[in-house]
Amino acid sequence: MDYPPICSVVPTSLKSRYDKIRDAFKTRFGDDPSFFAKAPGRVNLIGEHIDYCGYAVLPMAIEQDVVFAVRPNDSEKITLTNTDPEFQDFECSINDISIDKSNPKWYYYALCGVKGVLEHCGEEHPRGFSCTVDGTVPRSAGLSSSSALVCCAAISMIHANGWKLTKKELSNVCAYCEHYIGTEGGGMDQAICFMAQEGKAKLIEFNPLKSTDVQLPEGAVFVISNSCVELNKAATSDFNIRVVEGRIASQIIAKAKGLDWQSLKRLGDLQKKLGVDLTNMTNIVKSELHVEPYSKKEVCQILDVTPEELAKTTLSANTLTVESFKLYQRALHVFEEAHRVWEFKRLGEEQAPDVLKKLGQLMSDSHTSCRDLYECSHPDLDQLVNICMKAGALGSRLTGAGWGGCAVSMVPTEDVELFLSTVRDQFYRTRPDRAAMVTSSLFATRPAGGAAVFVV
Ligand code: ADP
Numbered sequence: 001m002d003y004p005p006i007c008s009v010v011p012t013s014l015k016s017r018y019d020k021i022r023d024a025f026k027t028r029f030g031d032d033p034s035f036f037a038k039a040p041g042r043v044n045l046i047g048e049h050i051d052y053c054g055y056a057v058l059p060m061a062i063e064q065d066v067v068f069a070v071r072p073n074d075s076e077k078i079t080l081t082n083t084d085p086e087f088q089d090f091e092c093s094i095n096d097i098s099i100d101k102s103n104p105k106w107y108y109y110a111l112c113g114v115k116g117v118l119e120h121c122g123e124e125h126p127r128g129f130s131c132t133v134d135g136t137v138p139r140s141a142g143l144s145s146s147s148a149l150v151c152c153a154a155i156s157m158i159h160a161n162g163w164k165l166t167k168k169e170l171s172n173v174c175a176y177c178e179h180y181i182g183t184e185g186g187g188m189d190q191a192i193c194f195m196a197q198e199g200k201a202k203l204i205e206f207n208p209l210k211s212t213d214v215q216l217p218e219g220a221v222f223v224i225s226n227s228c229v230e231l232n233k234a235a236t237s238d239f240n241i242r243v244v245e246g247r248i249a250s251q252i253i254a255k256a257k258g259l260d261w262q263s264l265k266r267l268g269d270l271q272k273k274l275g276v277d278l279t280n281m282t283n284i285v286k287s288e289l290h291v292e293p294y295s296k297k298e299v300c301q302i303l304d305v306t307p308e309e310l311a312k313t314t315l316s317a318n319t320l321t322v323e324s325f326k327l328y329q330r331a332l333h334v335f336e337e338a339h340r341v342w343e344f345k346r347l348g349e350e351q352a353p354d355v356l357k358k359l360g361q362l363m364s365d366s367h368t369s370c371r372d373l374y375e376c377s378h379p380d381l382d383q384l385v386n387i388c389m390k391a392g393a394l395g396s397r398l399t400g401a402g403w404g405g406c407a408v409s410m411v412p413t414e415d416v417e418l419f420l421s422t423v424r425d426q427f428y429r430t431r432p433d434r435a436a437m438v439t440s441s442l443f444a445t446r447p448a449g450g451a452a453v454f455v456v
């Protein structure tokens with residue numbers, strides 16, 4: 001069985017940071033923590049907005065993470081504090097966890113993880129814990145700070161109670177419980193958080209969850225750059241509108257094909273049911289869907305349901321009032337992007353001639369599709385991607401949900417220094433607000449390890 005590691009020594013490279021977190025804990029709670037838990041952020045190399053449609057994605061964990069210093073208690077209370085004064089302390093009873101979807105406070109993400117584990121384990125009289133949180137994952141930037149927080153809370157709750165869940169169980173529980181905050185993501189972030197291995201990118205497949213090592217190309221480095229535009233996914237409806245557009249596209253095609261449309265909410269499930277390949281699916285999109293946006297009235301007519309029934313079968317709480325859906329463009333992106341993921345893996349494995357150029361092209365095609373078909377980019381992010389390409393990247397694309405946040409670029413190893421200084425000059429130094437953030441916003445990265453516990 002594959003459980004998250006429980007280590008007895010904090011690696012030397014992390015010691016000074018963990019000492020500071022321990023000090024913050026001690027100042028607040030008057031005692032030492034009994035363990036640390038850590039959960040990494042991630043960068044998705046390719047496969048955007050397709051996990052919740054059931055398709056495989058290709059992320060790797062990054063060095064930036066969320067760390068909890070934890071001391072279990074017998075009072076059945078959760079007390080959450082943060083090293084960043086921006087985030088206020090919070091306390092509640094473990095038996096009375098409520099999460100307000102309309103107002104995504106920082107501590108709700110932690111409560112999602114605790115609640116998910118409690119529901120899964122179903123044990124009576126669980127122990128609560130006091131903790132101090134410290135995060136280095138840039139927030140609302142597509143590097144999955146929210147899931148790092150959820151997963152870190154889940155693994156802390158597990159360890160505080162002496163329970164055991166495998167990496168797969170934790171991935172599934174956390175993917176499900178992050179929905180309590182309102183975003184209906186597909187599970188990529190939580191899966192890579194637990195399944196990551198140092199030095200390895202992973203192909204993550206869903207239903208059933210499976211992770212496979214991916215050969216990264218030799219001679220290139222992945223560089224992350226933040227556009228410095230933030231979008232909190234739970235506080236806005238942009239993300240869930242895309243989730244719902246995918247569902248409606250799937251259901252309309254299913255109905256046209258005489259299938260049980262109500263049960264076919266994911267484009268990946270639809271493809272399985274139809275038994276055809278991804279190229280065929282793009283042809284089906286072109287023949288069954290129209291390019292113009294669908295009004296809610298038209299969707300209801302096609303599916304032969306009332307708006308109330310559509311709300312129940314398909315919509316989410318924050319998309320009930322959406323009146324227009326772009327189905328053709330969203331579905332086309334999903335099938336083409338799903339194809340690019342498998343191409344990326346295949347080309348990397350074959351190490352074919354020109355492999356770097358071909359992988360770079362796939363990344364750039366992915367960005368174009370996110371920008372034009374999925375409409376989840378942002379003008380500043382497009383500007384950043386253009387600068388990255390001119391600065392020597394072989395491919396560059398938005399990573400994570402988008403609407404701002406980070407780009408990931410593939411850069412020949414020998415050109416990295418020149419690339420970094422060009423992007424620094426042309427994107428960050430042109431504006432004081434960006435210049436102030438450059439150190440935490442522009443960095444080369446390599447695959448980091450997954451969530452772990454350090455007993456002290
Ligand atoms: P991301 O793309 O980073 O997952 P989200 O918008 O989904 O972005 O979630 C970001 C939110 O997660 C923040 O607004 C904050 O509430 C919470 N969060 C992330 N990291 C931390 C942290 N270190 N401390 C407190 N809250 C955090």
Ligand code: NG1
Pocket residue numbers: 044047048049050051052141142143144145146147178183184185186187188189233399400401402
């Ligand atoms: P970010 O932007 O990192 O929160 C979100 C989703 C992923 C995936 C990507 C887009 C959550 C927790 N995360 O990631 O599942 O759909 O967008 O590929 O909802």
